[in-house]
Amino acid sequence: MAPRRLENRTALVTGATAGIGLATARILAGEGAKLLLNARREGLLAAVAAELRAVPVPGDVTDPSVRARLVEACGGRVDILVNNAGYGEAGPVETVKEADGRRQFEVNFFAAAALMQAVMPLMRKSRSGRIVNISSVAGRFGYPLFGWYCASKHALEGLSDSLRLEARPWGIHVSLVEPGPVETEFFDVTRGRAEGQIGDPSSPYAPFFRHVDEIEREMMSRAVTAERVARVVLSACLARRPRDRYVVAPMAKGTVLALRLLPRSWVDKAASRQFRVPRPEELR
Ligand SMILES: NC(=O)c1ccc[n+]([C@@H]2O[C@H](COP(=O)([O-])OP(=O)(O)OC[C@H]3O[C@@H](n4cnc5c(N)ncnc54)[C@H](OP(=O)(O)O)[C@@H]3O)[C@@H](O)[C@H]2O)c1
Numbered sequence: 001m002a003p004r005r006l007e008n009r010t011a012l013v014t015g016a017t018a019g020i021g022l023a024t025a026r027i028l029a030g031e032g033a034k035l036l037l038n039a040r041r042e043g044l045l046a047a048v049a050a051e052l053r054a055v056p057v058p059g060d061v062t063d064p065s066v067r068a069r070l071v072e073a074c075g076g077r078v079d080i081l082v083n084n085a086g087y088g089e090a091g092p093v094e095t096v097k098e099a100d101g102r103r104q105f106e107v108n109f110f111a112a113a114a115l116m117q118a119v120m121p122l123m124r125k126s127r128s129g130r131i132v133n134i135s136s137v138a139g140r141f142g143y144p145l146f147g148w149y150c151a152s153k154h155a156l157e158g159l160s161d162s163l164r165l166e167a168r169p170w171g172i173h174v175s176l177v178e179p180g181p182v183e184t185e186f187f188d189v190t191r192g193r194a195e196g197q198i199g200d201p202s203s204p205y206a207p208f209f210r211h212v213d214e215i216e217r218e219m220m221s222r223a224v225t226a227e228r229v230a231r232v233v234l235s236a237c238l239a240r241r242p243r244d245r246y247v248v249a250p251m252a253k254g255t256v257l258a259l260r261l262l263p264r265s266w267v268d269k270a271a272s273r274q275f276r277v278p279r280p281e282e283l284r
Contacts, residue, residue, distance in 0.1 A: 004032030005238055010078050012036045012070060014061050014115070015085030016054075017044040019184025020134060023230035024082055025052055031234065036073050038066065039085065061085045061111040071118045077126060078119045080237050083112035083156075084134040088186060090194040092205045093147035100193075101148045108152035113159055116174075120167065129172040132236045133160050134229075137180050137252040140259060141267070144275045145208060164244060175236040176245045180252030181223040187216060207278040215275060224249040 011028050015021035016037035025037055025048060035054035039045045042058040049056035055073050059066030071078070089096060089104040116131055123129030138146060139153035157176055164174035181187075191198075198209045232246045247256050258267050271277075 004030075006080075007032035009033045009080060010036070010074050011080035011082065011237075012038075012074060012078055012115070012119070013082045013084060014038045014070075014111070016048055017041050019186060020179070020182060020226045020229045020233075021082070021084040022048060023226035024084060024233045025054065027227070027230040027234050028080070028082075028237070029054065033080065036070055038070050061115075062106045064114070067111070067114055067118060070115075071122075074119075074122065076122065078122045078129065079126075080130045080132070081115060081119045082132045082134070082233060083115055085111065086134065086152075087193070088138075088146060088149040088190040089152075090145055090149065090190050091197045092145060092208065095197060095203065095205065096148050104148045104152050105155065108149070109155045109159075112156060116159070116163060120163075120172070123167070123172045124170045127171045129167075129170075130237050130242065131160075131163070131167070131172065131174045132233050133174070133176050134233075135160070135176045135178050137178050137247070137255050139176065139178055140256060141271070143271060144277055161244070173236075173242045174244075175242045177229065177232055177236065178245055178247045178252055178256070179224065179229050180249040180255070181219040182226055182229055182249075183220070183223045184226050187220065191216075204284070207282045207284075208276070211276040218274075219251075222249070222251045 006028060011033040013021055013025050016025045017039035025035055029035055029052040035052055036057060037045060037049055037054045038057045038061055040060055045056045045058050057070040057073055086108040089100055112133060133156055135156050136153045138150040139157040142150040160174050160176050167174055197203060198212055229248050232248050236242045236246060247253050
């Protein structure tokens, strides 16, 4: 049997009841890590924790008392933090409600930021640690109808870059994982939240919504599995010199390459085509 590479390491994973977080928890547990897991669905989290012999800390990651319990449960040492809990707030920049935009940042950015702040003293004490933040290719480019989500991931990328430079002297590595579409509950959650807007025929943006099913089908046809992303998270935890960014899946790699090589106006055109941004004459 191959040696378990994370034996005696403590890892904290948020959003562990589904998708990438669940796959990550399983792969880290398989390597022997002692896990502390968080998500809101208490029963589901308890079942995952029982399967992986992990400690469940249920609750909303935006709640400071939940985060405090999570860090306390580590018993004074955290080797790995995977900031994964998140969702996508879809809709035009103009019409997403301010409260929904703020909530997007609370979950995807501020909760992750607060956990980084909370584990840093423990990691500095042990002069080691890995922080892996699940961003997205949306952390590199602002897609239409996903502005608030993209903004929250851009913010996470900026903060991670600064922390990477500050934390390095203590032997703490900060990595971003940037997947393209992944087969998880993500798009169902997004769809559920956006239904009111997509279904509103009086919206000035109604022409943007005509092709959402087709766009989603196209994206999902190129989606990768959550297990594939989890394997990348594991490499960020194990690599001697972890990368600053791990782009996952051909679609995400294509976008990142295009951003590097092509004028932004070309990338804009391609994204407008992909998201079926209507022509002026199609607007009412
Ligand atoms: N799927 C994709 O295409 C894709 C692509 C790029 C990046 N990502 C990123 O990957 C991460 C994971 O998403 P996923 O695709 O695995 O989606 P998912 O299947 O919907 O899983 C999201 C997880 O986050 C938890 N969660 C959501 N809000 C929470 C909150 N307020 N407090 C605590 N836990 C919360 C959910 O559990 P509960 O409902 O039980 O709380 C669930 O375990 C996200 O940061 C997402 O932005 C996803």
